[in-house]
Amino acid sequence: MTRIRLALILSGIAISALVFHAQAPAPQAAYKFTEIVPGVYSAIGAGSMNVGSNSAVIVNKDDVMIVDSHISPESGRAMLQELKAITDKPVRFLINTHFHYDHTSGNQAFPPGVDIIGHEFTRRKLTGDILEKGMFADLLKGLPAQLDGMKARAAAEPDATAKARLDQQMRVQTAFASSLKDLTVTPPTVTLVDHMTLFRGDREIRLLYLGRGHTGGDVVVYLPKEKVLCSGDLLVHDVANLIDGYVNEWPDTLEKLKPIDFVDVIPGHGDPFKGKERVEWFQAYLRDLWKQGSALHEQKVSAADAAKRIDMTAHKAHYPAITARGVNLAWVSRMFEVMEGRAD
Numbered sequence: 001m002t003r004i005r006l007a008l009i010l011s012g013i014a015i016s017a018l019v020f021h022a023q024a025p026a027p028q029a030a031y032k033f034t035e036i037v038p039g040v041y042s043a044i045g046a047g048s049m050n051v052g053s054n055s056a057v058i059v060n061k062d063d064v065m066i067v068d069s070h071i072s073p074e075s076g077r078a079m080l081q082e083l084k085a086i087t088d089k090p091v092r093f094l095i096n097t098h099f100h101y102d103h104t105s106g107n108q109a110f111p112p113g114v115d116i117i118g119h120e121f122t123r124r125k126l127t128g129d130i131l132e133k134g135m136f137a138d139l140l141k142g143l144p145a146q147l148d149g150m151k152a153r154a155a156a157e158p159d160a161t162a163k164a165r166l167d168q169q170m171r172v173q174t175a176f177a178s179s180l181k182d183l184t185v186t187p188p189t190v191t192l193v194d195h196m197t198l199f200r201g202d203r204e205i206r207l208l209y210l211g212r213g214h215t216g217g218d219v220v221v222y223l224p225k226e227k228v229l230c231s232g233d234l235l236v237h238d239v240a241n242l243i244d245g246y247v248n249e250w251p252d253t254l255e256k257l258k259p260i261d262f263v264d265v266i267p268g269h270g271d272p273f274k275g276k277e278r279v280e281w282f283q284a285y286l287r288d289l290w291k292q293g294s295a296l297h298e299q300k301v302s303a304a305d306a307a308k309r310i311d312m313t314a315h316k317a318h319y320p321a322i323t324a325r326g327v328n329l330a331w332v333s334r335m336f337e338v339m340e341g342r343a344d
């Protein structure tokens, strides 16, 4: 059923994917691996494939743990393939830090025998209706039009360099859409509620649920000896996506990171970083956003108007992408849902 629906939605994309594939240059690596501490790597998209999120690779004495499986079956398969350049040990565990499609759509590429571990909430979402409503459903609905728009922009672009860049982006996105036709939403096979600890050789790996934040079930992966934190989207390099977030509870959840002794952070998006200042920055952002959103909600201002009026420019020193007043409407709608008790 799921596959048939996806195939219908994406049926227009198959032919163009074949055409672009035939013209594509020799395959380049999908991932850039960076060793953060011995045996622990960040894997970040290198640009030749839409991989969606970052992942972390934790090489243990006898096996490997991957944190997040990326955005499509294709990107999950690419991870398993390219991983061979850094280790020949078998993958034994896959962690889903949360349910979002850019972190879980590669799950099915992992062979039987790999335990997929996530929060109970993550399993509930991935066995639920994510193809019918929410962020992923909206993406699937919008993809054909997005590709048409990219094609039109590339065709109209007079500058050869810019056109080549647009063509490359279109190839990447067309391949992504094509890969989603094979998607079978694959939930965790092992769940946790608040914490779980794995001991693999001399490595201790703690999975921690600290409270609601980016979603209702974010798990962070903490290596106490190595002082590394894989933070998923609970804490990223820039402002995290708030579309399924609990902006009101998130700062308290982040507060629980402070006593944890970590130095290196491998986030779900953006470059790895060190230290805890981003915890403070993001708490300040979220508290300010909630305060402004609550005041406007109380005045019965619509979400659309509130999204135009909210002013987060006070945070631009920490988040340079903020250049003007206004925030994403979907984020404000979500905050209003939380305020009205309608959020999941």
Ligand SMILES: [Zn+2]
Binding pocket: 053, 100, 102, 103, 233, 268, 269
């Ligand atoms: Zn993400």
